[in-house]
Amino acid sequence: MATVADAHADDSRAGIASRAVVLGALGVVFGDIGTSPLYALREAAMAAGHGVLSRETVMGVLSLILWALFIVISVKYCLFILRADNRGEGGIIALLALLGVRRIQPGSWRVYLAVFGLVGTALLYADGAITPAISVLSAVEGLAVGSEQFEPYVLPITIAILVALFSVQRMGTGRIGRIFGPFMLIWFSVLGLLGLGSIVAAPGVVAAINPVYALSFMIHTDVAVTLAVLAAVFLTVTGGEALYADLGHFGPVPIRMAWFFVVLPALMLNYFGQGALLLTHPESLESPFYHLAPDWAHYPLVVLATLATVIASQAVITGAFSLTQQAIQLGFLPRMRVIHTSTHERGHVYVPFVNWALALLTFAAVLGFGSSSNLAGAYGLAVSLDMVITTILATFVALHWGHRPVLVYLLNGFLLLVDLVFFAANTTKLLDGGWFPLLIASTVAFMMLTWRKGQQLVQRARTHLRMSTREFLHLLEEKPPIRIPGTAVVMSASPNGIPGTLLHHLKHNRVLHESVFLVSVVVTDEPTVADEARLHLIPIGEGVQRLVLRLGFTEKPNVPATLRFAAARLDLPDLDPDTITYYVGRQTVVATRTLAGMAFWREVIFAMLNRNAELTADYFCIPASQVVEIGSSIEI
Numbered sequence: 001m002a003t004v005a006d007a008h009a010d011d012s013r014a015g016i017a018s019r020a021v022v023l024g025a026l027g028v029v030f031g032d033i034g035t036s037p038l039y040a041l042r043e044a045a046m047a048a049g050h051g052v053l054s055r056e057t058v059m060g061v062l063s064l065i066l067w068a069l070f071i072v073i074s075v076k077y078c079l080f081i082l083r084a085d086n087r088g089e090g091g092i093i094a095l096l097a098l099l100g101v102r103r104i105q106p107g108s109w110r111v112y113l114a115v116f117g118l119v120g121t122a123l124l125y126a127d128g129a130i131t132p133a134i135s136v137l138s139a140v141e142g143l144a145v146g147s148e149q150f151e152p153y154v155l156p157i158t159i160a161i162l163v164a165l166f167s168v169q170r171m172g173t174g175r176i177g178r179i180f181g182p183f184m185l186i187w188f189s190v191l192g193l194l195g196l197g198s199i200v201a202a203p204g205v206v207a208a209i210n211p212v213y214a215l216s217f218m219i220h221t222d223v224a225v226t227l228a229v230l231a232a233v234f235l236t237v238t239g240g241e242a243l244y245a246d247l248g249h250f251g252p253v254p255i256r257m258a259w260f261f262v263v264l265p266a267l268m269l270n271y272f273g274q275g276a277l278l279l280t281h282p283e284s285l286e287s288p289f290y291h292l293a294p295d296w297a298h299y300p301l302v303v304l305a306t307l308a309t310v311i312a313s314q315a316v317i318t319g320a321f322s323l324t325q326q327a328i329q330l331g332f333l334p335r336m337r338v339i340h341t342s343t344h345e346r347g348h349v350y351v352p353f354v355n356w357a358l359a360l361l362t363f364a365a366v367l368g369f370g371s372s373s374n375l376a377g378a379y380g381l382a383v384s385l386d387m388v389i390t391t392i393l394a395t396f397v398a399l400h401w402g403h404r405p406v407l408v409y410l411l412n413g414f415l416l417l418v419d420l421v422f423f424a425a426n427t428t429k430l431l432d433g434g435w436f437p438l439l440i441a442s443t444v445a446f447m448m449l450t451w452r453k454g455q456q457l458v459q460r461a462r463t464h465l466r467m468s469t470r471e472f473l474h475l476l477e478e479k480p481p482i483r484i485p486g487t488a489v490v491m492s493a494s495p496n497g498i499p500g501t502l503l504h505h506l507k508h509n510r511v512l513h514e515s516v517f518l519v520s521v522v523v524t525d526e527p528t529v530a531d532e533a534r535l536h537l538i539p540i541g542e543g544v545q546r547l548v549l550r551l552g553f554t555e556k557p558n559v560p561a562t563l564r565f566a567a568a569r570l571d572l573p574d575l576d577p578d579t580i581t582y583y584v585g586r587q588t589v590v591a592t593r594t595l596a597g598m599a600f601w602r603e604v605i606f607a608m609l610n611r612n613a614e615l616t617a618d619y620f621c622i623p624a625s626q627v628v629e630i631g632s633s634i635e636i
Contacts, residue, residue: 022258024254025254031184031311032239042288044065062271078243091248094527095390096117116393120390121445122443123383124323125323125354126441130437143299145290159363165314198292228428277291321355322554325351326553329523329557381426388416394412450602457636463497467497469541484514489516517544517575522549534549534562583630585631
């Protein structure tokens, strides 16, 4: 009986844990897509009817929205894209890692995939700047719907909320995250109930689920109007990338369960409700979402919507932090200060530079565009292009995994066609604000490509400064240095040869510790590395050993902590992180007008980025009191 009881208890605990994960996914993953009812249907209906709404227009727009959700979110992301994981991690960075972009040789056609992926990564930063602006602003605009007296205060209140949001990021999201799920469950419940109440007044609106309404609308509508409507309809699926990006935090099953059992039904009911309201009261087009609520619930709904948009913004900002950490580890961005805000959750990080850069861009978007309707013109273009890139990269991953090419091309070709239609529709908004996220993305992509190319030039220059181990041992024999007691760790960028840092030290100081470890941190294309594969010790001779530390691209590069682990696992009593001396190099990059490098002006930009990157010792969490820095100059 005890065994049966224990089994029931285990099942109960597993069920509770499963529900908790689903609830967590509800709070983090679906914040963006869950707040799109605030503005998406309104923008689509305005684009379709120009203020005059017919039944055919409302039903056609509503059908387009529903089928966009079905195809893009349900089919593309939930059923297929979530399968393309890198040991549980998702997002464009994971796709790049799966395709082995760091091992791609110059001149290979796969270089274009790497460039494609970096552009897609940059587009996510643009999304991180626009999402908080349009989400929070659309919620606060509900005050003006209730009373025009509040209209002058909409922008100041929005800015105040955003200032508070970005200011608390340094505290970490762990505590706040615990209430995200339950609150978003309340939000989706309210969405469903609001829509259900309106559907009762016009139950015929549910017929919009028939795709014939969508097809009929596109066939009988002018092409320019159709594209404008599709661009607005795309606002309903802009949170789709979050499903894939947050795969590593929750796993595919909880994300799918949250979508199919909570989010999708709530969104369908709310959109049906807004459609029913427009059929019976076309004058509600100004803000059909807020007009769903009775008068007594208007201001509580504004507060609720504002909190929901803050959560949606929080998820996007946190995603930008995580994306930055991974991009730094994979060598796509300069080293920045990354603060881990949780001791037991590796995904909780805070990047001050990214936080305040996003803040400035978000403030500029709010003040520059002034309203959520104007911001709708800026929203969508970057995300639609990002979805195109995700589909293309996922296609190559599927082929790399050996799936039948015919099936891959048929399925991904159809999904790519849908993505391209939405992208083409969003290009019509280029002059209406679409240039803003593209400007952000192109700037970030240029910096990433410049940094990546510059790093390759630096690595090539370093190879001429390095010495082979055989030459090094011969040098020690011919000119033996004075050996001093203790242990030294020399940080080496490459796991091959003798680093220039040690050679400079020998040349100028003419001494060498009795025990020397050449430590190289190698970041793999996997998100995490198992303990048994983390360390590789290679004896060199004359008291010198090479220690290669392997880390995943989502792991914190803490060298003292890893050395402490290595000392215990490999039985190295000399390797005490508290007493050793660390030697790290500090290279000054000098731009030169050589044909072998980049354009001179790009080399100058790379040199500036290198000069302002976080110091090696700080990045690897090495105590400043134990560091000896040795400078050198490298021409590229």
